[in-house]
Amino acid sequence: MAYELHYWPTIQGRGEFVRLALEAAHADYIDVARGGAKGQGVTASLRRMSAKDLVQPPFAPPFLVHGKHTIGQTAAILLYLGPRLGLVGKSEASRIWTHQIQLTVTDVVAEVHETHHPIATSLYYEEQKVEAAKRARAFREQRIPKFLNWFNTVLARNPSGPTWLVGARISYADLSLFQLVDGLLYAFPTAAQRALTKTPHVAALHLRVAGHKRLASYLASDRRIAFNEDCIFRRYPELDG
């Protein structure tokens, strides 16, 4: 039974963390809002989310539909997919640790969004540029180094070596850290590069995942949406430095 991913069709956004897991595992999935068939497209996705008979309604996209399950929240989707796609270890300790890393990625992603929307999601960036410049400066100077340093420590202390975040095999947390770094390099090329020179394990992991056979194929395909300024990761040169 194919997985159905529901997410905005023109951005990577939070849905990309789910796409990467599905792609890395070569899973059978439908990116519903991007489809042209009957019952597909963004309107169909949103209608599904707001159906009044949905007993477990997601708060927002992305959400995954699999059989009778409808699951929202990126990290919860990965918690569900991880064991099914072979992208997490078998022990409870390994699963909780992988999830803990994922939740920290989630925290950074939320802070990235705040850099261009520090006042309100309902306003345009242009309406909060002054505050965004201040927020982005603190994010670049304090938060990017602090977060990347933590991920670097996690890699350095992995008893199986610094190849992957957890144990000796790739997990969804590695894919998510790849995506986070990729997004930071897009949105804050100067600040991200600077931080990565001090976090070599993270920089190496980013390249390693990009070179993963299935991922490399996905990243080169037109299934990978290009970064753009409607996404969470936006390249506004005035926010980098």
Added chain:
Amino acid sequence: MAYELHYWPTIQGRGEFVRLALEAAHADYIDVARGGAKGQGVTASLRRMSAKDLVQPPFAPPFLVHGKHTIGQTAAILLYLGPRLGLVGKSEASRIWTHQIQLTVTDVVAEVHETHHPIATSLYYEEQKVEAAKRARAFREQRIPKFLNWFNTVLARNPSGPTWLVGARISYADLSLFQLVDGLLYAFPTAAQRALTKTPHVAALHLRVAGHKRLASYLASDRRIAFNEDCIFRRYPELDG
């Protein structure tokens, strides 16, 4: 074996979501940073977190130590504790749904923090008051109603009735929603009351959890730290309305 909770000793903060679960289940636990015995106190907690031989270092407090496990991230701690404390259902579907609700509470808590720190965590509130006033207005007018409305819908659609968020028994998500509402009522009394009049299932759940026998006893004890302006939920009258 007692659970060890490590968190800042003078605030409710994110640690309170863990305390509520431990208290509701009458679990044997030590609030390490608040203890006066040898090996306790906030310095001991922080030393534990930054130990160089810690293979799975938490990013920040709260973290839980249980036997050989050290677990950070509030939602991951609850994912671990839920089955052990009988505060989540047995099926995978029920556990993922409970976690999904918890992650949405996490999102709101992060946004509450942003209302008084929209520019930088490293600055004082007084240094970002102008921006905080704007951010808090958007949070009050748009975000509080939107989030509480979602929780109200979850309760209204629960096939077991609107008593609890998931199924027919209390879960850690109920405790967390209680804490969220309690914090909103402290920080934004006017705005939270206004939203709660339109989300009666949420208002009722808040009272129901407050009346839960073990919780009521905890809330009346000196183990419950009072809300204060070092916490995530801060009462700054100029941010309410």
